[in-house]
Structures are given as structure tokens and as C-alpha cells.
Amino acid sequence: MGVSTSCGEKGIAVVTVDFPPVNALPVAGWFALADAVRAAGRDPEVRCVVLSAEGRGFNAGVDIKELQADDREHSALRGANSGCAEAFAAVYECEVPVVAAVRGFCLGGGVGLAGNADAIVASEDAVFGLPELDRGALGAATHLARLVPQHLMRALYYTARTASAAELHAHGSVWRVVPRAELPTAALELAREIAAKDGRLLRLAKAALNGIDPVDVRRSYRFEQGFTFEAGLSGVGARVRGGFGGSGTPGESGGPDAPGGSGDSHAPGGSGDDGQEGAR
Structure with missing residues (x-):
């Protein structure tokens, strides 16, 4: 349980997230993930990082139990927002390309991670x-906008619906869609192809591509987070969460894309499996 890094193949580091039951990360988990990705990128022997997850889904966001026990200084809220910002930035700013291997649900904070990756390989059920x-939260539209066109992003955001891996593949943001059992192999295949290039040139290429990005991703996300704080401090976030209920599974029927469904979201969110949330 936690965040681990393995380097079983030359030039490739696999960073794996494992926070059962739904990979809704506690504050410490987000910072641990950021540290692991940054460390892998700094390793001169690494030319590509694969970001993967154990369990039912790729990522369901933050652990709401910490937020429910927040203090008067809003330490949990501030920690969750800072941790997510650091993890998302670590993926985007990693010195080498990052391939996200997405299975099952990729919600809230999961979109922040996948949206900041250099390439995405997804399972058919993603x-x-x-x-x-x-x-009762806001955020990560910055990253969803990297996966789908602007108007679709807005419709998905306002309705809280989900898009399938096949849909994202059609929009060009998912490199390949494969059966769930084939996901690790498919992600490594792409990573091997990338890692076969010259390491120094890959790092220059990553810096160059980030440099021509039309959106300052970190600044854009931080702007969104200001509205998350406003929702939290004004009480509207808690009011929305208070009316939330259900017992569905993230990304499935009765899940976050279905009215009244349960699941995991992004930062201050509703209760999901095992009292956990998911979004930022």
C-alpha cells in the first residue's frame, strides 16, 4: 500500500499507486506520488516513466475522511489542494516523458494526473x-481540457458525466485502448519505444514541448483552486456534500456520472466507497 517505484527494464521507471479500495489518496499520498515521479525523472538512467495503479481503478481523487475531520484552520483542505497541485505538476514537469496507464475509473485527481501525462494508454473499461x-468542489478543468475539446469539456464538467477511453481515443488524447489484462504490457511497449531514444535528447524534447504549451498548466490549475477554496470557506461546498448520497461504484452505473450516485471525486467531495472521496 502506498506509492512504489520499480525499474525492471533499462531506461524505464514504473511508479505505482496502491491505496485500496479505490485509490483515493490521503494528503501524504499526493506528496509521496509527487516525490516519486520527480525522483524518477531526475534519475539519469531513466528515459521514460510509466504511471500506473493497482486495484479497481486508476485514481479516484482525495480521501474524504481527512476532509471530514478537518480543523478550524482547514489544514486538510489546504493539504489536499497543495498535494494535488504538487502531484499534477510533478507529472507535467517530470524531466522525461510520462506514460499514464489508466484502468477503470479516472476521476477528479485522476484526470489531473492523466491530463498532465505525455501519453495515455487506457483499458477498455476506463x-x-x-x-x-x-x-461541492471545483478544479481540474485545466487538465480535462487537455483531453477533450473545449465545449465537450464544459458539458462534461457541468453535468459531472464521464467519457470513455474510446471517446478520448477518438479525440486523439488516448494513444491506445486495450483489454484490461493487456494494459501493463501495452503501456510498457510504448515506454520502451520512447526509452529507445537518446536520453539527453528526450529531456530536451520534453522541455521544448512544455515550453511551447499554449497554457500555463500550473497557473491555470491554481486559478481554479481559488474557487475551490471559495466554495469551501463560504459553506456552499459543505451544503452540496450534505445532500449527496448513494452506493454506486466510481465510473459505473450509479457512479459519479449518474445523479445521486456514489463514487470518488476531486478535493472537498462526497463520500464514496469506504468513506473515501475522489476528485482533486
Whole structure:
């Protein structure tokens, strides 16, 4: 349980997230993930990082139990927002390309991670979405906008619906869609092809591509987070969460894309499996 890094193949580091039951990360988990990705990128022997997850889904966001026990200084809220920002930035700013291997649900904070990766390989059952408005939160539209066109992003955001891996593949943001059992192999195949290039040139290429990005991803996300704080401090976030209920599974029928469904979202959100949330 936690975040681990393995380097079983030359030039490739696999960073794996394992926070059962739904990979809704505690504050410390987000910072641990950021540290692991940055360390892998700094390793001169690494030319590509694969970001993967154990269990039912890729990522369901933050652990709401910490937020439910927050203090008057909003330490948990501030920690979750800072941790997510650091993890997302670590993926985007990693010195080498990052391949996200996405299985099952990729919600809230999961979209932040996948949206900042250089390439995505997804399982056929993968779904992507931001159930923030159903959880009394905001955020990660910056990253969803990297996966789908602007108007689709807005419709998905306002409705809290999800998009399938096949849909994202059609939009060009998912490199390949494979059966769930084949996901690790498919992600490593792409990583091997990338890692076969010259290491120094790959790092220059990553810096160059980030440099011509039309959106300052870190600044854009931080702008969104200001509204998350406003929702939290004004009480509207808690009011929305108070009316939330259900027992569905993230990304499935009755999940965050279905009205009244349970699941995991992004930062201050509704309760999900095992009392955990998911979004930022």
C-alpha cells in the first residue's frame, strides 16, 4: 500500500499507486506520488516513466475522511489542494516523458494526473470525468481540457458525466485502448519505444514541448483552486456534500456520472466507497 517505484527494464521507471479500495489518496499520498515521479525523472538512467495503479481503478481523487475531520484552520483542505497541485505538476514537469496507464475509473485527481501525462494508454473499461459539481468542489478543468475539446469539456464538467477511453481515443488524447489484462504490457511497449531514444535528447524534447504549451498548466490549475477554496470557506461546498448520497461504484452505473450516485471525486467531495472521496 502506498506509492512504489520499480525499474525492471533499462531506461524505464514504473511508479505505482496502491491505496485500496479505490485509490483515493490521503494528503501524504499526493506528496509521496509527487516525490516519486520527480525522483524518477531526475534519475539519469531513466528515459521514460510509466504511471500506473493497482486495484479497481486508476485514481479516484482525495480521501474524504481527512476532509471530514478537518480543523478550524482547514489544514486538510489546504493539504489536499497543495498535494494535488504538487502531484499534477510533478507529472507535467517530470524531466522525461510520462506514460499514464489508466484502468477503470479516472476521476477528479485522476484526470489531473492523466491530463498532465505525455501519453495515455487506457483499458477498455476506463472512464474519465470530473464529478466536482456533485461533490461541492471545483478544479481540474485545466487538465480535462487537455483531453477533450473545449465545449465537450464544459458539458462534461457541468453535468459531472464521464467519457470513455474510446471517446478520448477518438479525440486523439488516448494513444491506445486495450483489454484490461493487456494494459501493463501495452503501456510498457510504448515506454520502451520512447526509452529507445537518446536520453539527453528526450529531456530536451520534453522541455521544448512544455515550453511551447499554449497554457500555463500550473497557473491555470491554481486559478481554479481559488474557487475551490471559495466554495469551501463560504459553506456552499459543505451544503452540496450534505445532500449527496448513494452506493454506486466510481465510473459505473450509479457512479459519479449518474445523479445521486456514489463514487470518488476531486478535493472537498462526497463520500464514496469506504468513506473515501475522489476528485482533486
